[in-house]
Amino acid sequence: MQTSVANSKPHSVYYILDSFDRIADVSDTWGETAPESDQSKSLKNSVVGGGLRDFVKGDEVIGFLNTLFFWCRFENRVYETLYRCDGPDTPRLFRMIVQPRPDEHILVEHRLISQTQRPSMGRAAPFFGPKCSICCRYNIDSVWVDPFTSARGDYQVTEHVFCPDCRDRLSSGLVAKPDDLAKDAS
Numbered sequence: 001m002q003t004s005v006a007n008s009k010p011h012s013v014y015y016i017l018d019s020f021d022r023i024a025d026v027s028d029t030w031g032e033t034a035p036e037s038d039q040s041k042s043l044k045n046s047v048v049g050g051g052l053r054d055f056v057k058g059d060e061v062i063g064f065l066n067t068l069f070f071w072c073r074f075e076n077r078v079y080e081t082l083y084r085c086d087g088p089d090t091p092r093l094f095r096m097i098v099q100p101r102p103d104e105h106i107l108v109e110h111r112l113i114s115q116t117q118r119p120s121m122g123r124a125a126p127f128f129g130p131k132c133s134i135c136c137r138y139n140i141d142s143v144w145v146d147p148f149t150s151a152r153g154d155y156q157v158t159e160h161v162f163c164p165d166c167r168d169r170l171s172s173g174l175v176a177k178p179d180d181l182a183k184d185a186s
């Protein structure tokens with residue numbers, strides 16, 4: 001069951017990249033999920049001036065984002081996609097919106113669409129495997145499994161990648177109609 005997030009924070013986190021893909025600014029909500037609120041400012045200050053590698057994991061993910069930013073600038077188009085970014089007991093659905101801005105800057109916004117609080121369950125033996133950065137599934141013994149719909153356990157990520165389904169969807173979005181991806185949420 002998905003629950004409304006109307007009264008929970010953060011609704012939205014964004015960052016702005018300059019023409020060299022350096023972080024020019026981030027929203028005040030950056031780091032708001034940190035346990036101590038005063039970390040937010042120091043986290044914000046620590047990322048401005050840096051690059052994607054400071055907070056995005058996985059070479060394939062960073063490679064895709066670089067391609068996406070180039071595409072947005074070149075085509076001067078907005079790109080949207082849904083992705084999961086789960087908490088330990090909370091599947092969370094986000095929408096990423098990438099918009100070209102003046103002077104070849106890029107605005108990247110992450111909006112929380114829904115989250116589902118699941119009761120905490122005992123942890124079984126840990127599973128280790130690559131994790132898809134879009135759908136949050138893990139590749140366990142060559143099968144992509146959602147930790148919230150499969151047998152619950154302690155899933156440990158060994159590598160941040162894209163699963164074949166998400167890779168196809170993301171790639172086709174760049175050459176076809178990226179805006180259509182947003183319809184998944186309706």
Ligand SMILES: [Zn+2]
Nearest residue numbers: 132135163166
């Ligand atoms: Zn995936």
